[in-house]
Amino acid sequence: MYKYNDFDAAFLAERNAQFRAQVERRVDGSLTEDEFKPLRLMNGLYLQLHAYMLRVAIPYGTLNSAQMNQLALLAEKWDKGYGHFTTRQNIQYNWPKLSDVPDMLDALAEVGMHAIQTSGNTIRNVTADHFAGAAADELEDPRPVAELIRQWSTDHPEFQFMGRKFKIAVSGASNDRAVLKAHDLAVRIVQNDAGETGYQIIVGGGLGRTPMIGKVLNDFLPRADLLPYIEAVVSVWNQIGRRDNKYKARIKITVHEHGIDDIRERVDARFALIRPAFAGFDQQLFEEIKAHFATPAFKAAGTEAYDAAYEADPVFRAWADTNLEAHKAEGHAIATISIKKHGATPGDATAEQMRVMADLAQEFAYDELRISHEQNVILPHVHKNDLPAIHARLKAHGLATANIGLISDIIACPGMDYCALATARSIPVAEQLAVRFDELKIEHDIGHLQIKISGCINACGHHHVGHIGILGLDRAGVENYQITLGGDATWSAAIGERAGPGFAYDEIVPAVERIVDAYLAIRANEDETFLETYRRTGMAPFKAALYPEAQKKVA
Numbered sequence: 001m002y003k004y005n006d007f008d009a010a011f012l013a014e015r016n017a018q019f020r021a022q023v024e025r026r027v028d029g030s031l032t033e034d035e036f037k038p039l040r041l042m043n044g045l046y047l048q049l050h051a052y053m054l055r056v057a058i059p060y061g062t063l064n065s066a067q068m069n070q071l072a073l074l075a076e077k078w079d080k081g082y083g084h085f086t087t088r089q090n091i092q093y094n095w096p097k098l099s100d101v102p103d104m105l106d107a108l109a110e111v112g113m114h115a116i117q118t119s120g121n122t123i124r125n126v127t128a129d130h131f132a133g134a135a136a137d138e139l140e141d142p143r144p145v146a147e148l149i150r151q152w153s154t155d156h157p158e159f160q161f162m163g164r165k166f167k168i169a170v171s172g173a174s175n176d177r178a179v180l181k182a183h184d185l186a187v188r189i190v191q192n193d194a195g196e197t198g199y200q201i202i203v204g205g206g207l208g209r210t211p212m213i214g215k216v217l218n219d220f221l222p223r224a225d226l227l228p229y230i231e232a233v234v235s236v237w238n239q240i241g242r243r244d245n246k247y248k249a250r251i252k253i254t255v256h257e258h259g260i261d262d263i264r265e266r267v268d269a270r271f272a273l274i275r276p277a278f279a280g281f282d283q284q285l286f287e288e289i290k291a292h293f294a295t296p297a298f299k300a301a302g303t304e305a306y307d308a309a310y311e312a313d314p315v316f317r318a319w320a321d322t323n324l325e326a327h328k329a330e331g332h333a334i335a336t337i338s339i340k341k342h343g344a345t346p347g348d349a350t351a352e353q354m355r356v357m358a359d360l361a362q363e364f365a366y367d368e369l370r371i372s373h374e375q376n377v378i379l380p381h382v383h384k385n386d387l388p389a390i391h392a393r394l395k396a397h398g399l400a401t402a403n404i405g406l407i408s409d410i411i412a413c414p415g416m417d418y419c420a421l422a423t424a425r426s427i428p429v430a431e432q433l434a435v436r437f438d439e440l441k442i443e444h445d446i447g448h449l450q451i452k453i454s455g456c457i458n459a460c461g462h463h464h465v466g467h468i469g470i471l472g473l474d475r476a477g478v479e480n481y482q483i484t485l486g487g488d489a490t491w492s493a494a495i496g497e498r499a500g501p502g503f504a505y506d507e508i509v510p511a512v513e514r515i516v517d518a519y520l521a522i523r524a525n526e527d528e529t530f531l532e533t534y535r536r537t538g539m540a541p542f543k544a545a546l547y548p549e550a551q552k553k554v555a
Contacts (some may be wrong), residue, residue, distance in 0.1 A: 001062050001368065002147050002292045004112040008118060011213035015116065017045045020102035020166040024429070027099055038271055042122075042160070044115025046102060049420050054093045054101055055118040056108060060128035060146040060170070061371040063294050065362035065443040067263045068369055072354035078104050079369045085245040085339065085347045087411060087462055088167070089371045090118055094259035094418050107248055116154060119271025121162045122155035123234065129171040129178045130517050133293065134334050134380040137327040140189045140197060142172040144224070144290045148282070149187075151289075152227055157162055159234055160520055163241045163249035166234060167206075179373060181205045181214040181493040182465060184251045192220050203233060203263070204255030207459035210497045212252040215260045217267065225275065232271035236263065241466035263396055296366040306384035309391075316391050318444070319402040327381065334377040335365075335387065336372070337394060338401040338409065343428050344439040346412045355396045360390055368428035373462075376404065406443045407516070408434035409449060411462055415455030415472065422455035424479040425505070429453055432509050437516075446516060448531040450489070465489040467513060470508065481508040485515070486534045499546055511546055 001174055010130035019039070026036040030139065033047070038316075039421035046053040056071070063071075067214045071091055078100045079093040086092055096104060108114055118125055126146045131473040133141040153159065159166070169178045199221040205214030221229055240258070242248040255263055255530045309316050325334040337357060339349050349357075357377055361369045361518035364386040370378035390391075394400040410433060415420065415426030430453055439441050452466030456473070467482035481503050484496030503511045516530075522541050523533045534542070 001064060001143075002059075002112075002289065008112070008323065009109070009160055012114055015043075015114075016105045016109060018104060019105065019407040022161065023098060023102055038120070041120040042116070043101075044118035045106065046119060047420065048094065048418050049416075050418070052096050052098050052101065053418070054104060054115060055086070056091050056093070056115050056127045057107050057118045058091060058113075059090050059150050059371075060126055060132065060143045061130050061218050061359075062132075062143060063371065064367050065358040065369070067111045067273060067466075068354050068358035070113070072351040072358070073280055074104050074107060075354065078352040082348050082350045083413065084345075085349065085371050085375050086376070087373045087375065088118075088125055089130070089373055090125055091371070092414075096416070099195075100266075104472050108153075120160075121164050121510075123149075123156065123166045123168065126150050126153070127167075127169045127178060127183075127373060129173055130370045130374075130378050131177060131325065131334055132172065132370070133295065133549060134327055134329075134332075135173050135177075136328045137175050138328065139191065140172040141293055142170040142187070142189055144286065144293050145172075145187060145189070146170045147200075147289050147292070148227060148228065148286050149216065151285070152282070152427070153230070154221050159238065162234075164242045164246060165386060166237075166251065168230075176489070176491045176493075177372075179252050179462070179465065179489045179493075181491075182207055182211075182462070182489065183214060185230065186214060187230075188337055190220065196222075198222050201229065201233070204260070205493075206250050206252040206254045207462060207464045208250070208457075209247060209254065209457045210250075211459065211464040212256065212412075213493050213495065214252075215255060217260065218263055223286075224280070224283055225271070228275045228278045229267070229271050231274060232267045235274075236266045236270050240266070259299055266307045296368075297404060298332060298366075298381065299383055301331060301383060301385060303331055303384040309388040313388075315395075315402075316388060318392055319400055322402040322406065322444075323404045324387070329381070331517050332383055333387065334539070335382045335390065337377040337379065338403050338405045339376055339399065340409055341398050341401045342402060342403075342408055342434045343431050344434075345396075346410050346430050349377070353399055354400065356393060360393060364390055374409065376409070405444060405448050405450070407437050407446050407449045408443060410434060410451045410453060411466070412453040413455050418464075419455060422472070423457075424455045424473035424481065426453045426461055426472060427455035428457040429470065429472070429481070429508055430507075433512060436509055436513065440513075442516075442520075445526075446520070447526075447529055449516075451512070452487070462489065463487070464495050465493065466496060467534070468512060470512075474504065477507045481505070481511075483508075483511060483515070483546065484538060486531065488531060499539065499543055500550075501547075514545040515542055518542050 202214040365379040412430040454461035465487040487496030
């Protein structure tokens with residue numbers, strides 16, 4: 001993983017000292033909240049319902065044990081003992097005191113971390129496939145590309161005060177685990193017919209009040225053209241994007257209004273102008289960055305201990321079947337740690353749990369961890385013989401829930417419990433759903449089913465691309481939950497279809513249960529997933545299950 005050099009350290013020290021002075025001026029009244037707002041947003045500090053919230057960047061979701069331990073320290077020393085992992089691979093602290101934030105930033109800098117560009121109308125934290133560098137289906141590790149983009153975008157003078165935020169994701173695998181088509185811009189590492197490696201560029205994706213699926217802007221971009229091409233894209237959007245209405249200021253609206261062909265023509269013209277200015281320096285930097293992402297020296301051993309535990313322990317076997325994925329190295333696996341124990345807040349991890357995961361990474365996983373946009377934590381490189389010991393440690397700390405990809409592995413935004421923008425609660429709904437389906441003991445029978453919940457139209461919970469999406473809204477002062485079905489966050493990306501009228505807070509869990517019952521009754525066989533069933537049958541059988549009274553009236 002990338003290690004900060006002297007320049008990085010000096011930059012962070014100067015930036016943090018500057019913000020410390022700004023905080024002091026806010027505390028003593030020299031700055032009003034309106035004057036302070038753009039300054040704090042440049043450093044990842046929000047003002048939520050009850051307190052300030054600090055959002056810390058975890059670029060492309062990669063951490064080492066020292067960094068995870070430092071995140072635990074922040075939670076314990078300056079918050080309420082926990083942090084919240086987000087759908088952009090960041091971590092949020094919901095209860096810091098304003099006067100403590102500079103100390104928190106200095107503590108982050110000690111381990112090469114920061115909160116820069118995790119908020120504001122700028123290029124946000126670059127995300128990536130959370131299995132990067134480990135996945136068996138990967139063409140190339142995308143994290144060097146993500147780091148190159150991070151370095152280029154950090155404090156880029158042209159892109160600090162744009163019309164709206166701009167989100168970038170990168171992947172190098174055949175399976176999309178980074179929700180590429182829901183981003184403002186996505187980079188997919190590909191090979192052309194000649195066997196050359198380059199990039200497919202996708203633009204104009206996004207969720208929120210106007211959800212759209214990204215479109216291919218360039219099918220194959222040569223390696224040397226990546227950074228100037230991305231700069232051309234952002235520059236064109238920054239010039240012609242809407243600024244009269246913040247809800248229409250995202251690049252998805254610009255692409256929609258101008259058309260992809262017009263955008264491509266403008267980007268190509270801008271690219272031709274700025275390409276010479278890069279003069280190959282970006283490629284020199286890229287080669288230096290790649291050296292930081294060398295593959296670990298994987299140990300060679302048999303898998304006898306794993307095989308024995310798998311045969312003898314049904315609890316371990318259930319966890320292994322659900323939470324492990326294929327690794328590119330023989331004898332290894334990718335282990336996802338669920339931080340969604342039934343009834344727990346999705347994405348929340350205590351300081352103690354963070355330290356447990358840090359210790360496991362250092363002892364068993366080549367000192368690497370990943371945060372997924374699905375709000376879980378990954379040990380990307382684990383030898384199979386170490387998995388029984390890892391599982392035992394996880395189990396002792398409430399981290400061994402075998403539910404990855406199942407109905408209780410719910411993505412949920414903080415909702416009205418924390419967020420000043422939210423219009424309904426998300427966390428309690430997620431907790432109740434997880435508990436209910438655990439009580440029914442049918443999670444594994446249901447199979448792969450993704451529920452995603454947002455507490456407002458901004459869609460931070462990605463509800464539009466959930467197999468079952470839930471959107472909480474305010475209807476005359478009462479919480480009302482709309483359901484969408486058939487969303488998809490993979491290469492076959494799709495926006496879910498609204499089922500019909502919304503449900504009250506105390507009706508939403510029974511409504512989801514009726515959807516699941518309908519699915520189990522009509523699926524072609526036990527191997528047909530919920531999404532496959534929905535695509536085969538359409539909305540009708542699920543609508544009938546959701547609104548039985550309406551069906552009686554029709555009859």
